[in-house]
Amino acid sequence: MSQASPAVAPDKLGRDVFIVAGVVVLGAIMSILDVTVVAVAQLPFMQDFNVDNPATVAWTMTGYTLALAAVIPTAGWAASRFGTRNVYIASLVLFLLGSLLCALSTNIGMLVAFRMIQGLGGGLLMPIGMMIMTRAAGPDRVGSVMAILGIPMLLGPIAGPILGGWLIDVASWHWIFLINIPLGLIALVYAWMVLPTNDKAPGRKLxxxxxxxxxxxxxxxxxxxxxxxxxxxxxxxxxxxxxxxxxxxxxxxxxxxxxxxxxLLDLRLFRNRTLTVSVITMAFFAVAFFGSGLLYPQYFQMVGEKSPMMAGLLLAPQGLGAMLTMPIAGKLTDKMGPGKFVLGGLVLILIGVSMFIAVGPEPSYVYLCGALFIQGLGMGMTMMPIMSAALASLRGDDVSDGSTMLNALQQTAASIGTAVITVIFTGLLLADTRGILMSIGLPGVDIPAPVVEAAKVDAANGFSTTFLVASVLVACCFIPAFFLPRRKITQVVAEDVQIDSADQPVVLPH
Known part of the structure; x- marks a missing residue:
C-alpha cells in the first residue's frame, strides 16, 4: 500500500508528511510571531524600564532581526554536519531559553541581549524546517508543502499584533515571551518523536x-x-x-x-535558471509586501484612533483571503507550475494596495477591509508558489543551500522594504503631526478638536502618497514574475538539464 499510494496520487501529501509538518509549523509560528508580537509592546517597555528614547526600545526588534540574519547562512552547513533533526531541536532549545530570559529581564539592555539569543535560535527554525518538509514530501509536492508552511509566514504578521495586544491588556508584556514556553515544549517533544534520525549528510567543512x-x-x-x-x-x-x-x-x-x-552558500546554484528567476521575484515581492504591510496598522491607529489589538483585528480579512487561495495554489502549482498563479496573485495584490491610495481622514472600514481581503487572496497565490518554484528545482543536498538563500534573501529584502517605506512616510509627515496623533487619549492630554482633525488630514495625505509608492513596488514584481515557469517545475528542470548537459550541470552538488 505504501508503495502504490504515490503512483495513484503523486501530488497528495501523505499522513507521514502531515505529521512532520506539525512540528515544523509550530516552530515557524513561534519564530515569526516573535518578529511582530514585540511591535505592540514598545510603549509598555518604555514605561516599565523607564526609558524615554523610542530608538533604544526599538532595539528589542532590531536585535532579534540582526541575530536572524547572522545565523541563517549557517543553516546549510549545520544541517549537513549535524543533521536537520539535531539542529532543529537545538534551535528550539535556544529559542526557548531566550524566551524565558526575555521574560525575566529587569532592564532594557538585558532584554535586547536576550532577544538576540532568541533570534539565534529562531533564525534556524524556518530554513531547517523548509529542508525537513521539502525532503519529506519530495520535489513533486513542494507546492503543497509550501502552502502548509505559508500559513505561519503569512498569518504571523497579522496574528502577532493581535496576540501581543491581548496578552499585554489581560496580563503584562512578560507573557508575549512566556507564551512560547508551552508551545516550545510541545514542539520539542513532537520533534523528538517524529523527525527522522537518519538525516545526516557526509560531513561538510565549515x-x-x-x-x-x-x-x-x-x-x-x-x-x-x-x-x-x-x-x-x-x-x-x-x-x-x-x-x-x-x-x-x-x-x-x-x-x-x-x-x-x-x-557557506553555493552561489553556483544560480546556474539553475528556475532558481534564479524565483529568487529575484521573491526579492521584489518581499520588498513590496513587507514594506506596504507596515502601513496598515499605523493608519488604523494614527488616523482611525484604534487600539493595537483592534488594529490587528482589522487586518484579519487579509489572512482570511490568504487562507482561501493558499491551499489551492499550492496543489495546482505542483501540477501546472507557479507562473500563472504568481501573476494572477500580483494583479490582486496590486488592486488591493492601490485601493489604499484613496484613504482619507475618515476611514471607511468596509472599503479598507475589502481591499485587505483582495490582497490576501493575492498573497495566497504568490509567496508560496515562488518558494516552491525555487525548491522544486533543486535536488539532494542543494535543497539546504537553496532554502537558506531564500530565507536570508527574504529577511534582507523585507528589512529593505520596511526601511524604505518608513523613511518615505516619515518624510511626508509634518513635524508635529505624529506627536499629536500618538498623544490622543493619553491621560492628562487634551488636544483641541481642530488640531486633531488637521493632523489627521496631514497623516492621511502622507499615507496616501506612501501607498502610491507601495503600489509601484508591487508593479515592479511583474517583471521577474513574467519569467517564472508556467509548467510543472520538474519538467522544466529536466529540460534545462538536458540542454546544459553538454556544457555543465545546472545544479552543482557538494
Missing amino acids: DIIGLLLLSPGLALFLFGVSSSAEEGTFNAPRVYVSMIVGGLLILAFVFWALRAKYP
Whole structure:
C-alpha cells in the first residue's frame, strides 16, 4: 500500500508528511510571531524600564532581526554536519531559553541581549524546517508543502499584533515571551518523536572565511537599513557607513563563494535558471509586501484612533483571503507550475494596495477591509508558489543551500522594504503631526478638536502618497514574475538539464 499510494496520487501529501509538518509549523509560528508580537509592546517597555528614547526600545526588534540574519547562512552547513533533526531541536532549545530570559529581564539592555539569543535560535527554525518538509514530501509536492508552511509566514504578521495586544491588556508584556514556553515544549517533544534520525549528510567543512564575510556583512547591512527608520533618512553616517561596509563584505563573500570548494552558500546554484528567476521575484515581492504591510496598522491607529489589538483585528480579512487561495495554489502549482498563479496573485495584490491610495481622514472600514481581503487572496497565490518554484528545482543536498538563500534573501529584502517605506512616510509627515496623533487619549492630554482633525488630514495625505509608492513596488514584481515557469517545475528542470548537459550541470552538488 505504501508503495502504490504515490503512483495513484503523486501530488497528495501523505499522513507521514502531515505529521512532520506539525512540528515544523509550530516552530515557524513561534519564530515569526516573535518578529511582530514585540511591535505592540514598545510603549509598555518604555514605561516599565523607564526609558524615554523610542530608538533604544526599538532595539528589542532590531536585535532579534540582526541575530536572524547572522545565523541563517549557517543553516546549510549545520544541517549537513549535524543533521536537520539535531539542529532543529537545538534551535528550539535556544529559542526557548531566550524566551524565558526575555521574560525575566529587569532592564532594557538585558532584554535586547536576550532577544538576540532568541533570534539565534529562531533564525534556524524556518530554513531547517523548509529542508525537513521539502525532503519529506519530495520535489513533486513542494507546492503543497509550501502552502502548509505559508500559513505561519503569512498569518504571523497579522496574528502577532493581535496576540501581543491581548496578552499585554489581560496580563503584562512578560507573557508575549512566556507564551512560547508551552508551545516550545510541545514542539520539542513532537520533534523528538517524529523527525527522522537518519538525516545526516557526509560531513561538510565549515567555510570559516565565508562565515566571517557573510554573517557580519548581512548584520551590518541590515543594521544600517534598520537605522534609517530611526534617523528618518538614508543620508546619515550611522546608516550609509554600516550599509557600505556590510555591502562590501557581502560582495567579498560572493567572489569567495564562487571559487571556494565548499562555500557557506553555493552561489553556483544560480546556474539553475528556475532558481534564479524565483529568487529575484521573491526579492521584489518581499520588498513590496513587507514594506506596504507596515502601513496598515499605523493608519488604523494614527488616523482611525484604534487600539493595537483592534488594529490587528482589522487586518484579519487579509489572512482570511490568504487562507482561501493558499491551499489551492499550492496543489495546482505542483501540477501546472507557479507562473500563472504568481501573476494572477500580483494583479490582486496590486488592486488591493492601490485601493489604499484613496484613504482619507475618515476611514471607511468596509472599503479598507475589502481591499485587505483582495490582497490576501493575492498573497495566497504568490509567496508560496515562488518558494516552491525555487525548491522544486533543486535536488539532494542543494535543497539546504537553496532554502537558506531564500530565507536570508527574504529577511534582507523585507528589512529593505520596511526601511524604505518608513523613511518615505516619515518624510511626508509634518513635524508635529505624529506627536499629536500618538498623544490622543493619553491621560492628562487634551488636544483641541481642530488640531486633531488637521493632523489627521496631514497623516492621511502622507499615507496616501506612501501607498502610491507601495503600489509601484508591487508593479515592479511583474517583471521577474513574467519569467517564472508556467509548467510543472520538474519538467522544466529536466529540460534545462538536458540542454546544459553538454556544457555543465545546472545544479552543482557538494
